[in-house]
Amino acid sequence: MHYRLALLGFGNVGRAFARLLQRKEAELEQEYGIRFIVTGIATGRHGIAVDPNGLDIDKALDLVERGNSLSLITQLPITDTLDFVYSVPADVLFENSPVNHENGEPAISFLRIALERGMHAVTANKGPVVHAYRDLTDLATRKKRKFYFESTVMDGAPIFSLFRSALPAAQLTSLRGILNSTTNLILGRMEEGESFEEAVQYAQQVGLAETDPSADVDGWDASIKVAALATVLMGVPLKPQEVERTGIRSITPEKIAAAKAEGKRWKLVCTAERDGDRVQGRVAPELVSPASPLYRVDGSSSIVEFHTDTLPALSIVEGNPGPETTACGLLADFINAVRS
Amino acid sequence: MHYRLALLGFGNVGRAFARLLQRKEAELEQEYGIRFIVTGIATGRHGIAVDPNGLDIDKALDLVERGNSLSLITQLPITDTLDFVYSVPADVLFENSPVNHENGEPAISFLRIALERGMHAVTANKGPVVHAYRDLTDLATRKKRKFYFESTVMDGAPIFSLFRSALPAAQLTSLRGILNSTTNLILGRMEEGESFEEAVQYAQQVGLAETDPSADVDGWDASIKVAALATVLMGVPLKPQEVERTGIRSITPEKIAAAKAEGKRWKLVCTAERDGDRVQGRVAPELVSPASPLYRVDGSSSIVEFHTDTLPALSIVEGNPGPETTACGLLADFINAVRS
Numbered sequence: 001m002h003y004r005l006a007l008l009g010f011g012n013v014g015r016a017f018a019r020l021l022q023r024k025e026a027e028l029e030q031e032y033g034i035r036f037i038v039t040g041i042a043t044g045r046h047g048i049a050v051d052p053n054g055l056d057i058d059k060a061l062d063l064v065e066r067g068n069s070l071s072l073i074t075q076l077p078i079t080d081t082l083d084f085v086y087s088v089p090a091d092v093l094f095e096n097s098p099v100n101h102e103n104g105e106p107a108i109s110f111l112r113i114a115l116e117r118g119m120h121a122v123t124a125n126k127g128p129v130v131h132a133y134r135d136l137t138d139l140a141t142r143k144k145r146k147f148y149f150e151s152t153v154m155d156g157a158p159i160f161s162l163f164r165s166a167l168p169a170a171q172l173t174s175l176r177g178i179l180n181s182t183t184n185l186i187l188g189r190m191e192e193g194e195s196f197e198e199a200v201q202y203a204q205q206v207g208l209a210e211t212d213p214s215a216d217v218d219g220w221d222a223s224i225k226v227a228a229l230a231t232v233l234m235g236v237p238l239k240p241q242e243v244e245r246t247g248i249r250s251i252t253p254e255k256i257a258a259a260k261a262e263g264k265r266w267k268l269v270c271t272a273e274r275d276g277d278r279v280q281g282r283v284a285p286e287l288v289s290p291a292s293p294l295y296r297v298d299g300s301s302s303i304v305e306f307h308t309d310t311l312p313a314l315s316i317v318e319g320n321p322g323p324e325t326t327a328c329g330l331l332a333d334f335i336n337a338v339r340s
Numbered sequence: 341m342h343y344r345l346a347l348l349g350f351g352n353v354g355r356a357f358a359r360l361l362q363r364k365e366a367e368l369e370q371e372y373g374i375r376f377i378v379t380g381i382a383t384g385r386h387g388i389a390v391d392p393n394g395l396d397i398d399k400a401l402d403l404v405e406r407g408n409s410l411s412l413i414t415q416l417p418i419t420d421t422l423d424f425v426y427s428v429p430a431d432v433l434f435e436n437s438p439v440n441h442e443n444g445e446p447a448i449s450f451l452r453i454a455l456e457r458g459m460h461a462v463t464a465n466k467g468p469v470v471h472a473y474r475d476l477t478d479l480a481t482r483k484k485r486k487f488y489f490e491s492t493v494m495d496g497a498p499i500f501s502l503f504r505s506a507l508p509a510a511q512l513t514s515l516r517g518i519l520n521s522t523t524n525l526i527l528g529r530m531e532e533g534e535s536f537e538e539a540v541q542y543a544q545q546v547g548l549a550e551t552d553p554s555a556d557v558d559g560w561d562a563s564i565k566v567a568a569l570a571t572v573l574m575g576v577p578l579k580p581q582e583v584e585r586t587g588i589r590s591i592t593p594e595k596i597a598a599a600k601a602e603g604k605r606w607k608l609v610c611t612a613e614r615d616g617d618r619v620q621g622r623v624a625p626e627l628v629s630p631a632s633p634l635y636r637v638d639g640s641s642s643i644v645e646f647h648t649d650t651l652p653a654l655s656i657v658e659g660n661p662g663p664e665t666t667a668c669g670l671l672a673d674f675i676n677a678v679r680s
Contacts, residue, residue, distance in 0.1 A: 024509050156651050158506035165505035166498035168675040169364050293636060310668040311496050312660040319653030328650040335508040
């Protein structure tokens with residue numbers, strides 16, 4: 001089985017994925033009979049390269065990391081991302097463009113076009129999951145292709161595939177977790193005496209928080225993850241805007257100190273609970289005591305505890321995530337899409 | 341798809357599985373297109389029942405729970421378990437006989453006969469996994485059937501299926517966990533002031549420890565689980581006898597008190613580490629500090645932390661297990677075997 005891969009987005013995650021593909025090339029062939037070439041790479045600021053015979057991944061990485069344009073190695077003169085998706089000769093599209101919390105575009109269109117063209121569609125982008133999960137999944141089914149998105153929640157930790165393949169016939173009744181790394185890191189730094197502003201700055205320095213940190217500190221990222229989990233795992237469409245949302249701006253150094261004195265910690269806790277035909281989603285700071293599995297989730301680690309009608313409590317904890325772990329989710333989606 | 345199921349073993353787990361099958365009957369048909377009848381049940385002390393047209397599960401449960409014999413409802417006069425496996429008209433065998441740490445028999449023979457006869461073979465019995473994993477898996481492959489055993493480690497928590505389906509191309513380098521519920525419960529009760537003997541008695545009362553508690557307290561059960569994980573997930577055959585094994589008999593109330601004074605806890609810790617072509621397996625009591633994810637694993641809960649070449653740290657935690665959760669693993673194996 002020989003696959004032509006197209007990468008849309010070549011930032012930290014896209015490049016980590018390209019390196020992971022290189023590292024795992026021999027294993028993919030030996031263990032899964034999968035051979036591949038990368039026929040297209042589209043970036044936001046470093047141009048687009050397409051080569052039906054396969055691009056040199058090392059060269060592409062080198063060009064982008066030196067700030068040069070991929071147009072130097074393209075065989076087809078393409079400058080527009082939509083043109084790229086319409087014309088790249090590929091069997092799988094890996095869509096890693098920036099998230100749009102509002103409506104999921106333009107990623108949804110990119111994925112739809114890819115599926116219409118007969119490609120598998122894999123994304124690390126939460127937007128299309130919360131805004132078009134049903135549509136894209138149905139389209140994929142009609143086209144006998146897959147729409148997978150393991151990397152959208154908890155990086156590369158297997159969450160969606162767990163329910164898809166390892167936990168059949170388990171009905172998810174509720175979940176509870178810490179799903180936003182940035183706020184967890186910020187709260188941890190504040191426990192060590194930093195101000196909110198210092199902690200945000202640190203999170204920006206290590207590449208976790210954006211220049212405008214509001215998506216994290218106001219709970220939007222956590223809300224979109226709750227919406228994605230409810231939509232896919234509970235089968236109830238939930239928009240991020242429908243999640244009851246409180247960020248961490250109200251958690252002052254005084255509150256942190258008071259919690260510490262009691263032996264507790266403030267955590268930004270995500271919950272989703274089935275309530276008849278609906279799901280109640282909630283993101284809010286909570287005081288967590290040492291008896292809770294959430295208490296010891298430090299830094300950028302994350303946790304989710306699932307309650308189902310079969311297993312009463314199953315938790316998944318991911319430690320030390322990074323672009324490399326997100327890339328692992330893309331690789332797992334690729335393998336699972338083509339071997340199923 | 342219509343399946344005839346044979347249950348070998350009808351103790352707590354076997355009966356919980358029968359009830360789970362009843363509860364999930366409609367869901368199995370709607371979601372997976374799976375219909376089933378139970379054509380045979382073999383017990384150790386309550387006889388054997390076979391009916392090619394399907395047994396009445398309620399009647400079978402009732403007979404066994406009242407201490408009566410299944411022979412009252414059988415259509416075929418069978419009294420020997422081996423005869424049962426050779427002759428029951430079935431498509432899937434669920435093997436739940438008592439574990440034999442030494443050599444895995446007679447369960448291995450039962451499973452081999454079932455596979456030879458063209459059945460899928462599902463077991464909650466660790467013996468066949470550590471003593472015949474490769475053989476039974478190869479036989480299953482030749483017969484185009486499955487040999488699955490999700491319930492052997494951490495009850496119904498998805499461990500083996502996680503690596504089989506959700507984490508492709510992840511090479512397991514080491515693992516660390518608490519895998520024996522009985523000793524974890526005993527150590528917890530001792531922290532609350534009970535003597536070793538009192539704690540063992542309590543574990544026996546709640547049905548966790550056997551009359552002879554040595555399989556648990558001497559670390560055999562934990563060792564066989566380490567061996568199973570190494571054999572299947574690391575691809576390196578490891579026998580329970582090759583696991584470096586120390587039980588909890590040396591953990592005195594004094595040691596427990598001293599640990600508590602330091603803010604630490606004694607836990608029976610399981611580890612397996614890849615070392616070139618070999619795997620080092622180890623079971624031993626360790627002092628665990630609050631920073632460890634193992635610290636808060638209480639009562640009969642369990643945890644395993646996986647370190648792979650792709651995800652640096654992924655933990656699975658199972659809370660509140662019981663015969664019902666073990667039964668969930670059997671159900672997942674059934675669905676995954678027939679839908680793959």
